[in-house]
Amino acid sequence: MKITEQSVAGILDAVGGKENVASATHCVTRLRLALNDEDKIDKQALEANALVQGFFSANGQFQIIIGPGTVERVYEKFIEIGGIGRATKEQVKSAAEKNLNPLQRLVKTLADIFIPLLPAIVTAGLLMGVNNILTGPGIFYHNQSFVDVHTNWKDFADIINVIANTSFTxxxxxxxxxxxxxxxxxxxxxxxxxxxxxxxxxxxxxxxxxxxxxxxxxxxxxxxxxxxxxxxxxxxxxxxxxxxxxxxxxxxxxxxxxxxxxxxxxxxxxxxxxxxxxxxxxxxxxxxxxxEITDGLVYIFNHYALLGGLIYGGFYCVLVVTGMHQMFLAVDLQLIAQTGSTFLWPILALSNIAQGSAALAMMFVAKDEKLRSMSFTSAISAYLGITEPAMFGVNLRFRFPFISSMVGSAIAGAWITMQHVRAFSVGVGGLPGFLSIITDKWGPFFVGMAIAIVIPFVLTTILAKTRKLQF
Incomplete structure (x- = not known):
């Protein structure tokens, strides 16, 4: 994508000019800005900018989705044009904290503690999934696991288990x-x-x-x-x-x-x-x-499975928008520690898939080439566990895809909760999520995946055609 001084200056003007930027940094895909006053943002100008794939505000930061590779070059021009000093992510976070209320500060604190642990936890979850495939009965052979039949693989699986369990141990x-x-x-x-x-x-x-x-x-x-x-x-x-x-x-x-x-x-x-x-x-x-917290959650999902799955499945994406979803990683880890599995994380995986499906539908109904391209790439990202581009760049922007994803995720969440689907670890939330699911619940989980794929896609397509929207 061609980056011009005019397009980058347009981003700076749209966020209120250099006087409104307290500090700026970037991550892999986004400009991350601490702004003095977010009311000065010209959202229409940002949406019209060819470099911008989406934007959202979370944890006191205004984040503009640019895309991998491109964001570094945009950032360089952004600070050059604005005369803004370089800042680290920590400095931007500190500058943004003044805009947070006490609950947001608590959520941000938990996020800052647990997000650095995600590579170790997710890696452990994926490796445990590999061990799950090797040792789970009924996957390859009737009532027997792969290592039961091929005993020479048993120690190999055991080493994988030791490596995978270290992060949780x-x-x-x-x-x-x-x-x-x-x-x-x-x-x-x-x-x-x-x-x-x-x-x-x-x-x-x-x-x-x-x-x-x-x-x-x-x-x-x-x-x-x-x-x-x-x-x-x-x-x-x-x-x-x-x-x-x-x-x-x-x-x-x-x-x-x-x-x-x-x-x-x-x-x-x-x-x-x-x-x-x-x-x-x-x-x-x-x-x-x-x-007590764990027992309470277990009681709700054991006795009111339909309601619990429906609510958590439907509103998990809302928690993501507010940033409060970071609190539930601690809950998942607590559930795994106390009960050996978690019923919350599988719903998260389906919620990510539902966001991707709604974005994918937008690729087919949209006429604008930029939107079609953005919808496709963000859908793939969501299917692999990264929902921000789909959620903030496409679904929330048009609202009805976001609502469609909520409906699909709610129904899928209710289904897998009633089927007592559980994950033995936290893994990659999306299509690879089945690796973390207990093997004898793969069937119901795959049905839940189908629900999370089909319903948001169909509902988004119907709503787009019913409204006869031009975009």
Missing amino acids: FLPGLIGWSAVKKFGGSELLGIVLGLMLINPELLNAYSFAQAHLKGTVPYWNLFGLHVQKVGYQGQVLPVLIASYVLAKLERWLTKRVPDTLKLILVAPIALLVTGFISFVIIGPVTFAIGR
């Missing part, structure tokens, strides 16, 4: 690293804190329920105070809260301890105090809260 260590970094502390201490909470000397969290029933839970006797000697494998809340305490305590000590004593006092005191608070207060309280 040491999840508190990963969360500790990311959370303490977010809260302004030492990442190394965050890793130690997370690993401390899953030390092999502690009772494994997965064995706690059985040990509690048998009355064999071990305890520490701290001068008359009995504290459960329990680990927090797979738990999210304990390490999140403990990381916050550790980072704040470390920063407090750093300001007050003399430089000559910092090495031998700050880290040991911060880790020791946080460790005691974690095992005595944070761990037991948050562990109980996490179990």
Whole structure:
């Protein structure tokens, strides 16, 4: 695509000029701007700009979809024309925070903690999917798995399982690293804190329920105070809260301890105090809260499957628009840790497919070549798990494709929930999502995929023709 100074200047003018840009950076596909006043945006001018494939506002940032490869060159011209200094993603995020309300700040904090972990978690999910195919009975042979018949592949599958499970086994260590970094502390201490909470000397969290029933839970006797000697494998809340305490305590000590004593006092005191608070207060309280939240969700989806799947399936894309979907990664991980699987993530995968199908339908009904091209490429992206181009560049822009995707996702979500479809891990949300689904539920999940493909496509096509829209 040809990039002209006039088209880039048009983007700058459309967002209110250089005086309205607090800071600017870019990611793989988008310009990410922190604006002083988003009311000054000329959306019609942006839509008419040949370089712009879509735009949206999320987490205090105004993001303009340009496309991979092109966005770097547009960014260079953008800051050159506007005389705007280069900024890192962190600086833009900091500049954008002033526009956030408390709930948005909470969502953004969770996103900043969990998004850096996604490569490890998604990779683990994909590898577990490969292991699932090799070890799942009935996929290749009746009532037998591939490794049951071809025993020479058994150890190969076992190694894959070890590699895949590592991210989930040491999840508190990963969360500790990311959370303490977010809260302004030492990442190394965050890793130690997370690993401390899953030390092999502690009772494994997965064995706690059985040990509690048998009355064999071990305890520490701290001068008359009995504290459960329990680990927090797979738990999210304990390490999140403990990381916050550790980072704040470390920063407090750093300001007050003399430089000559910092090495031998700050880290040991911060880790020791946080460790005691974690095992005595944070761990037991948050562990109980996490179990109650999980039990509540399980109850809803067990007793009101149709309603739960319909609501979550239909409104998941709305959560994406608001940015609140980032909170549910923590819920998925908590469900996997406590029950061994999650019923929420399969709905996410179908929601992504539904967005792609609505965008694909727009390729067939649109007359504008730019829109047709954008619809096709964004549909492929959504089918592979990246929905922003389809959602913000096409579906929300015309509204009825977005509504069509909501309807298709709601029906698909209700179907797979009633069929008790579950995923054993978080993976790639889209067509490859079946790899993370428990194998004996592949059939119902594939039906759900068909629903998420057909209904949004057909409904978008019908609505476009009924309205006799010209675009």
